[in-house]
Amino acid sequence: MLEMLEMKVKSVVVSPTGEFLVLLVDQEETKVLPIMVGALEANNIAMPLQGIKPPRPMTHDLLKSVIENMGGKLEKVVITDIRDNTYYAEIYITLDGKDIVLDSRPSDAIALALRCGAPIYMKPRLVEFTYDLPDIKTEEE
Numbered sequence: 001m002l003e004m005l006e007m008k009v010k011s012v013v014v015s016p017t018g019e020f021l022v023l024l025v026d027q028e029e030t031k032v033l034p035i036m037v038g039a040l041e042a043n044n045i046a047m048p049l050q051g052i053k054p055p056r057p058m059t060h061d062l063l064k065s066v067i068e069n070m071g072g073k074l075e076k077v078v079i080t081d082i083r084d085n086t087y088y089a090e091i092y093i094t095l096d097g098k099d100i101v102l103d104s105r106p107s108d109a110i111a112l113a114l115r116c117g118a119p120i121y122m123k124p125r126l127v128e129f130t131y132d133l134p135d136i137k138t139e140e141e
Contacts, residue, residue: 002124041107077109
């Protein structure tokens, strides 16, 4: 069985057609998995990347607080599948010695992982949906 690939958020960008994309890159930053998200979801991911702390907890901050106050830990998130152009993810939490796996939208899983400092993984079969990073033009360049 192939090992999962650890990914990290490179950036949140707006495509030429106006869609928001989260760019996940492998550790060597050679491959990128673009995931289309809504404007609100893009903002929820961009805030911790930019070091912005809202004055009141946002939903992902609240979920982080709930997990931690219950004695749990976010172990990782995994981008698991794509079906009908929709990506799927799972959130892995340990609580009281039990492993809990929750179905999630990738955008929510990524936003939570960034707040908790948890790793983001991708199932190996999704490599076929990645691009070479130099082929992706971002506004940062």
